[in-house]
Amino acid sequence: MNDEKLENLAKRLGSGAAARLDVDATARKVVERLREHPVRRLVWVQQTWLRIAAALVIVLGGAVAVRQSLIQPGSAHTAHFVADDLNDLSADQLRDVLARFDELISGDSVAVPEGSTDLHELDAQQLRAVLRALEG
Amino acid sequence: MANPLPRTDAAPDAALIAAWRDGDEQAAAELVGRHARPLARFLAGAGAPDADVDDLVQETFIRAFRSVDRFRGQCQFRTWLLTIGSNVLKDFGRRASRRKVLPLDEAVRDVTGDPHEHAEARETEALLAAGLQRLPRLQREVFLLRAQQGLEYEEIAAALATTPGAARVHYHHAVRRLKEIVK
Numbered sequence: 001m002n003d004e005k006l007e008n009l010a011k012r013l014g015s016g017a018a019a020r021l022d023v024d025a026t027a028r029k030v031v032e033r034l035r036e037h038p039v040r041r042l043v044w045v046q047q048t049w050l051r052i053a054a055a056l057v058i059v060l061g062g063a064v065a066v067r068q069s070l071i072q073p074g075s076a077h078t079a080h081f082v083a084d085d086l087n088d089l090s091a092d093q094l095r096d097v098l099a100r101f102d103e104l105i106s107g108d109s110v111a112v113p114e115g116s117t118d119l120h121e122l123d124a125q126q127l128r129a130v131l132r133a134l135e136g
Numbered sequence: 137m138a139n140p141l142p143r144t145d146a147a148p149d150a151a152l153i154a155a156w157r158d159g160d161e162q163a164a165a166e167l168v169g170r171h172a173r174p175l176a177r178f179l180a181g182a183g184a185p186d187a188d189v190d191d192l193v194q195e196t197f198i199r200a201f202r203s204v205d206r207f208r209g210q211c212q213f214r215t216w217l218l219t220i221g222s223n224v225l226k227d228f229g230r231r232a233s234r235r236k237v238l239p240l241d242e243a244v245r246d247v248t249g250d251p252h253e254h255a256e257a258r259e260t261e262a263l264l265a266a267g268l269q270r271l272p273r274l275q276r277e278v279f280l281l282r283a284q285q286g287l288e289y290e291e292i293a294a295a296l297a298t299t300p301g302a303a304r305v306h307y308h309h310a311v312r313r314l315k316e317i318v319k
Contacts, residue, residue, distance in 0.1 A: 003311060009261060009264050010264065010283035013177070013180070013181040013264060013280075014177035014178065014179070014180030017177065017179075017180035017184070017186050017189045018174070018176040018180065021173060026168055027165040027168035029194055030164065030168050030197045031161045031164055031165050034201055035161070
């Protein structure tokens with residue numbers, strides 16, 4: 001048997017089954033079955049978008065959390081003065097605090113109110129003003 | 137459901153596939169009408185029992201329409217459909233492994249012409265069908281796609297995820313073995 005005869009034979013193979021197929025009926029059945037069990041493409045798309053959205057929330061949330069942890073705690077409260085926390089201290093106690101500052105910083109940088117030469121001459125309110133000035 | 141696509145004989149498969157993706161059932165019916173018979177021939181040639189060809193054709197189209205998003209136009213729609221049909225037939229064979237899968241039902245045939253020639257032709261076809269069942273699946277598919285469906289090697293290669301050269305080799309191996317069987 002040569003190639004041509006074999007190919008001709010192959011072309012006829014299954015032709016009886018194909019001829020007997022009721023194509024219109026097959027098409028109707030296929031459409032009915034597709035209708036009974038519709039393709040869940042829309043659900044798949046919705047699920048995919050939900051997953052993407054969830055992933056974005058996690059990534060963005062994580063980024064915000066990391067950013068917050070990297071920010072120095074004091075930098076968000078620039079208007080807060082330590083002196084405000086010293087309201088309960090007496091004038092003597094405040095003088096002690098300033099005396100410690102004196103030891104740490106030079107006398108030139110301390111904003112002593114005009115006309116004063118000694119911290120002992122200042123009252124509590126003036127001492128707080130000095131502390132605020134030292135805090136910058 | 138989307139508005140049905142105005143249909144003409146010239147409407148390409150791609151337009152019908154796009155319409156089906158938009159929910160046009162008529163487009164699906166049109167695709168079945170175009171490709172059901174070649175698919176039936178392919179399935180019967182590959183060993184599907186005559187009595188099950190209709191069911192297998194339906195199942196193939198159902199699978200194809202449900203996974204149509206995976207069809208990227210890498211080959212013709214019909215070629216893609218035939219490869220799905222091959223998988224459907226393979227699954228059918230597994231399910232029916234306990235019963236014998238007859239390659240062809242020769243009971244209903246065109247009986248015009250010389251009865252002796254018909255008998256001889258039927259015998260040769262039966263030999264060929266039996267021979268095909270003895271081939272490795274890839275060789276059988278390549279042979280049917282080439283000899284029965286008349287596809288080019290490039291098209292076969294695209295459908296079966298192989299190269300045209302490899303498809304050509306599979307075809308020649310299949311022909312050589314079938315010639316030995318159908319002497």
